Amino acid sequence: MVSQRLSGKNGVVRRVKGGIVYGLCLVAVVVGLFSLAVILFDAIQDGLPWFDLQFLTSLPSVLHPEQAGILAALWGSIWVVGLTALFSFPLGVGTAIYLEEYAPTNLLTSFIRLNIANLAGVPSIVYGILGLGLFVQALALGRSILAGALVMTLLILPIIIIASQEAVRSVPKAYREGAYALGATKWQVTRGVVLPQAFPGMLTGTILALSRAIGEAAPMIAIAALVFVRFIPTGPLDRFTVMPIQIYNWVNQPQAEFRGLAAAGILVLLIVLLGMNSIAIFIRNRYQKRAR
């Protein structure tokens, strides 16, 4: 019933309900942000004394923590992520365009779509074991950067495909029809109208997927990236280590100094991650502005 008075009980109850929901949401935000702040604070507190140019430019050392650095792992990560980007972007974008623009709508296509979504949820260690069997052994790539990058490619491909599919799907139908009505072929529509619109979404999806890859340790351990590396990799067939493994290795050392090194390593990893995410946001904003 509609209350005739402006100060009815009904209004109070509704206001209280709204207040409760607001409070719960606020708690959720605070819990998340607080945990993040604690982790960050802890890492900075332990790592900052170790975080200097020497740390960034030195190789690891078992005996002298004060001389140890993350250089080998940083280069390893850059190599792996760089190659992964090179492989995964064209493959992921190509797959998404095929599935959205070209693939016939039949049972097989829906089966493929469903499985891509499933693949995105497979634990990363499974990809690591697959990579060990397929790339390291069967294809005889050895425990190389190339093998690592290929595993990472498999790992993040589903994420890139899904993000790119979303980007392609978000291109308004009116643009496609406009292009078709001018006599464009399917490729001309895709190339001239769909891709320019979908590109920022594809790129941000890829960069976010790569940020996941750079923090992954499990599949790299499976294909046995080295735990202790005293050289900088110079080519895709070199052996390597990556930052998460290096950090894990330092955490496992008995001396307290190594824990400081681990924290400093975490800082480097976080900075690289933040940098990649910023690039993603920058690209998205720039293209959105241009599109408008």
Place this chain on the structure above:
Amino acid sequence: MVNDVKIDVRNLNVWFGSNHVLKGIKIGFKPNAVTAVMGPSGCGKTTLIRAINRLNELIIGSRTTGEIYIDAENIYSKETSVFELRRRVGMVFQKPNPFPKSIYDNVAFGPKIHGLSDENELPITVERALREAALWDEVHDRLQDSALDLSGGQQQRLVIARALAVNPEIILMDEPCSALDPMATAKIEALMRKLAEKYTVIIVTHNMQQAARVSDYTMFMYLGEVVEYGITKSVFENPQSELTEKYITGEFG
């Protein structure tokens, strides 16, 4: 009489899935004239004009039988290139749909996909199309601006220019003014009259005053069939069918 027909639709049937949308349409559209296609929502007006540039084919589950001849050439024959057909038959949509590109690139898109890459020729084509669409004076000093910054009426004239840039013979317009204010509508209507001097223009419209103002011929459709077709003046003043009369007087629609 036969020479006086630009588009000859013969026994056209279109289905979307099991929905029989167009039922044996027979009609001849006149060259260098504006023909208005009227009728209540869902009667198949849009489907009819989208059959003329074969845009219905983009819809999964659509099926078309019958023939449409443009200048005595069956556009549904196997030899017809649908891309060349759509170059000859331009289309303007209900909502202005410029691409999110510059004004220049919007108009240049069509010529480019049809192989015009001459750097000297392209700007001339773009200017000609923009002038023909009565937009040149408003945009000539900002061709590199985004087309999305234009007003709705300007956007609609831009997509008309985009269609004109590939030298079509026929212009299809699907309720081109339904998203525009009266001022912008007046400009588009004036443009339609001018375009009819050179092109065959077919417009779908819900607006009877508009049909009466701009069209030479009017066609009235109901439930996927042609009810009445003739010179606009006589269709409005002396409708042959009771159904048309009811629609015109606003008894249904």
